[in-house]
Amino acid sequence: MSASAQIVLRKKKNSKGLYPLAIRITKNRRSSYKHIGHYIDLEDWDDKNLKVKKSNPDADNLNNLLSSKLSQVRKGLMNLQSENTDLSAGQIKRNIYKPASSLTLFDYAKEHLETIEAEKKINRLTTDTALTTYIWAFHKSKNLKFQDINGRWLKKFYTYLVGSRALSETSALNVFVLIRLLYNRAVVDKVVSKDIYPFGKGGFKIKFPDTHKIGLSKKEILIFETIDNLTEIERHSLDVWLYSFYFAGMRISDVLFTKWSMIHDGRLHYRMGKNNKIVSLKIPVKALAILKCYEIEKNGNDDFVFPEMKMADLSNPKDIYNKIKVATSKLNNNLKVIAKKIGIEKKVTMHIARHTFGNIAGDSIHPLMLQKLYRHSDLKTTINYQSNFIHKEADDALDSVVNF
Known part of the structure; x- marks a missing residue:
């Protein structure tokens, strides 16, 4: 596929609320941007004709500049293509500029x-x-x-x-x-x-x-599952944590993005936010019980299961990021309170749900199956991760020496 170039208005405004004009170089559906150095109001941009509107007092000068810059880039593209140079969009930009x-x-x-x-x-x-x-x-x-x-x-x-x-x-x-x-x-x-x-x-x-990864034990999980003296917000935080644990330590961003449309045929089907992988997992009975509690708030099949993302602007990545960050902080604070209530001294956060699954799995599950449950791309990652929770052989070896 040959490379192309066009003028665009980047949708990231500066401190004055103005948006930068740039040239976008695209090849194989990947783009690189070269800012022109000029900023305009959003309403002064003609997105159809890709030029500055007359409403901007400097429209003629800016459009002439844009035309000149675009011509320069397209000339550079032709030169590179004539050399049969196979470059990425970023490499093209660097070669031109x-x-x-x-x-x-x-x-x-x-x-x-x-x-x-x-x-x-x-x-x-x-x-x-x-x-x-x-x-x-x-x-x-x-x-x-x-x-x-x-x-x-x-x-x-x-x-x-x-x-x-x-x-x-x-x-x-x-x-x-x-x-x-x-x-x-x-x-x-x-x-x-x-x-x-x-x-x-x-x-x-x-x-x-090396990092020291500590997860909860089966006994501590049972306490979590049966505790009843919680406030409404604490109950919700614990539900989200348990939901993550039941799905092998599902990442918090994926938990909060769970939609009812992802649940069918007794399975959860979703695309991981971290690496874009498609995952299909059987819904454990305990997770079904949590889902049933939230079904009363269901507002259509495309609604989120948990409330944190219901008010997010899904077209704004920064708003999504900020809402996940704030939600995670609140959940972690509530989990800390819950752990203190029931006398668990271990640090309990949303990420600890993943460590907890690893701790309880130990060496009882084959690494290839754990790789699938953890959604790791590389088996080495799974083996290294799980080694933090496998202690039986070392414990037995220690006992064989000192227990005489």
């Missing part, structure tokens, strides 16, 4: 953030935007060439993150994961030679510390 030899980490970071924003991955956008701020704060400039990122630079940066910025080891390493991702892309694009690659064997190694 900037020589590869002068591309910096900032150029790649900017393109990365624009892409995940266009893909409406707001959670990832928020996280990665925050990670980039540490890089620019340390380097004190956005003009960071890939050739300057060597082992010494990476070690000094790590010291800065855990020292001056007081980040945990895990948080600090997440910044390096992003740098490595961008560096790998630069190597593929031949912006930097792989001969000076600073990561991996012989270079800077990104090794995350």
